[in-house]
Amino acid sequence: MQTPHHCSARRRTAPWLALLTAALLAGGCSTLDVPRADNYSATGQKKARAVHHWDVLAEDVAARIAGKISDWPPDEYPIYIVPATESSFNQGFRKLLITRLLDRGLYLSTEPTQVVLTFDTQVVQHPTPVSNTVQMPMTKLAAGVAVARDAIAYTHSPLSYIAGSLVTSALFDANRLFIDGAAAGGPTRTEVLITTSLEGGGRYLARTADVYYVAHHDALLYLDPPPPPPQPPPTPTKTWRVVTPSTAQ
Numbered sequence: 001m002q003t004p005h006h007c008s009a010r011r012r013t014a015p016w017l018a019l020l021t022a023a024l025l026a027g028g029c030s031t032l033d034v035p036r037a038d039n040y041s042a043t044g045q046k047k048a049r050a051v052h053h054w055d056v057l058a059e060d061v062a063a064r065i066a067g068k069i070s071d072w073p074p075d076e077y078p079i080y081i082v083p084a085t086e087s088s089f090n091q092g093f094r095k096l097l098i099t100r101l102l103d104r105g106l107y108l109s110t111e112p113t114q115v116v117l118t119f120d121t122q123v124v125q126h127p128t129p130v131s132n133t134v135q136m137p138m139t140k141l142a143a144g145v146a147v148a149r150d151a152i153a154y155t156h157s158p159l160s161y162i163a164g165s166l167v168t169s170a171l172f173d174a175n176r177l178f179i180d181g182a183a184a185g186g187p188t189r190t191e192v193l194i195t196t197s198l199e200g201g202g203r204y205l206a207r208t209a210d211v212y213y214v215a216h217h218d219a220l221l222y223l224d225p226p227p228p229p230p231q232p233p234p235t236p237t238k239t240w241r242v243v244t245p246s247t248a249q
Helices: 004-030 051-068 088-103 159-183 216-222
Strands: 079-081 115-125 138-142 145-148 190-200 203-213
Touching: 051 088, 051 190, 051 203, 079 088, 088 115, 088 190, 088 216, 115 216, 190 216
Parallel strands: 079 115
Antiparallel strands: 115 190, 138 145, 190 203
16 A cells, blocks of 8 residues: 555656656657658579679570561671670670570671671679678579579668578578588679660660679779870980081181
């Protein structure tokens, strides 16, 4: 049984609690609500780590190009593949693409024609750090080719869910490391956009676009080498003229 002293203390503090609660509620109602940042749905993206992956891409592009022009009359429209720029990827990809297109029976020309095939490479490097993300495991599609599942920031997830995701990711990563070695890697902040365009008569006839993860240090393979430094200015030279001393009169 409570004493009158305790009852009077409760009566004194209750109004203060009510006022504090009302103030907090009023403050919450007056705060401007803004849309929250949501993650995209889970997607997969391949990661290029070897020349073999360039060949896989060349085979895929050749298959799609051949499918789009399958109704062309055979040998009537030879295709000229425009020479590539000087990056290691562009040089190698052009050679592989020529081989894979010939394997599919396409008519290629060594001289410019009315139908040309061009391709372009764009390196995208994201400066945003990834310290607040949990990298999900990789899904193995084929030997040496893996798809990077989404890296999700669990800012509103329970701690137990984060811990469970970390354990699951660690188990999958350990299994991947055992199968593929250290080359598999995971999602990176460096990506490459590779587009090919079949053009003729002033219009696009077919087009492909692919995005790959690449290791940060491998980005140099997809960039053109810097231009050579300018030549130093020529060293100035002195010329001498021999004159005959004048004869005194």
